[in-house]
Amino acid sequence: MSTLDRLNLRPQEKRLVIGVGIFVFILLNYFLVWPRFDDLNTHKSAMVRSRKKLAEYKAEVDKMPEYKAKLAKLEEGNPMVESAEQALLLIRRVQDQAARSGVTLASQRPVPRVNIKTNDFFEEEGLAISFTSGDKELVDFLVTLGGDNSMIRVRDMDLKPDPSRSQLVCNLTLFASYPKASSRSTPPPAKTTTPSPTVVPPPPKPAAKPAAK
Structure with missing residues (x-):
């Protein structure tokens, strides 16, 4: 015995309940499921943009030696x-x-x-x-x-x-x-090494005199 039979509904009432259930199912899919169909494409596009931006950042980082050389040239041509x-x-x-x-x-x-x-x-x-x-x-x-x-x-x-x-x-x-x-890039201060203290050995003890006989 189905659930509708247990409710003791007439045929018209059963059809109405089934129609309402189908309508609710379609409505839930329309608001909750269908808007998520494009999420995969959105995440893929965001991933492509992130990878492109990361590649641009890496390219700029690789140009650091060139930028430093240009900065040094500008500093030489323009004295402080x-x-x-x-x-x-x-x-x-x-x-x-x-x-x-x-x-x-x-x-x-x-x-x-x-x-x-x-x-x-x-x-x-x-x-x-x-x-x-x-x-x-x-x-x-x-x-x-x-x-x-x-x-x-x-x-x-x-x-x-x-x-x-x-x-x-x-x-x-x-x-x-x-x-x-x-x-201006200032060189780091030179490290000063503190000499280790010299240990002065104690003076030797005088030899013991032999006992008089």
């Missing part, structure tokens, strides 16, 4: 300068380059350090200058600055003709990058 001397060094370099290019500086002022962003290896020093020059002198001045070892670059530039329309009034904001003292 104390922070107190950076502003003065930048002013001197700009003045020298301006004199070589035939540019006469009208004004120059350091840019406050609080407005300068730095990173872990370099710190920047800024200088705002203004001058009036011709086209050729301006181009020579900018090209000469770009080839400087201190990596001087122009961050802001404002150009306009002077009242005579024969020359340009230039306002430039220059920045130079200098290696930080902390970015």
Whole structure:
């Protein structure tokens, strides 16, 4: 005897119970089983992405000797300068380059350090200058600055003709990058070996005198 027979249901009631059971079964599959069909593909895609990212990380790790060589080359080309001397060094370099290019500086002022962003290896020093020059002198001045070892670059530039329309009034904001003292690789301190204390042997005991007869 089946379960439906034990319930003493009529044929129409049995069909209704069976229909409700089938509907509940389909509903549970729709909400609980069918959404999980794509989980395998999702996990496979995530695994492929993880392996690809791991391969990229390994490739970057393998490039560490190359990066260290480039860093050493940059450090050799840009000697370390104390922070107190950076502003003065930048002013001197700009003045020298301006004199070589035939540019006469009208004004120059350091840019406050609080407005300068730095990173872990370099710190920047800024200088705002203004001058009036011709086209050729301006181009020579900018090209000469770009080839400087201190990596001087122009961050802001404002150009306009002077009242005579024969020359340009230039306002430039220059920045130079200098290696930080902390970015230099310092060799580990030499180990000092403490000499072991020398043990002084005790003085020999005097020989015993023979007893007098």
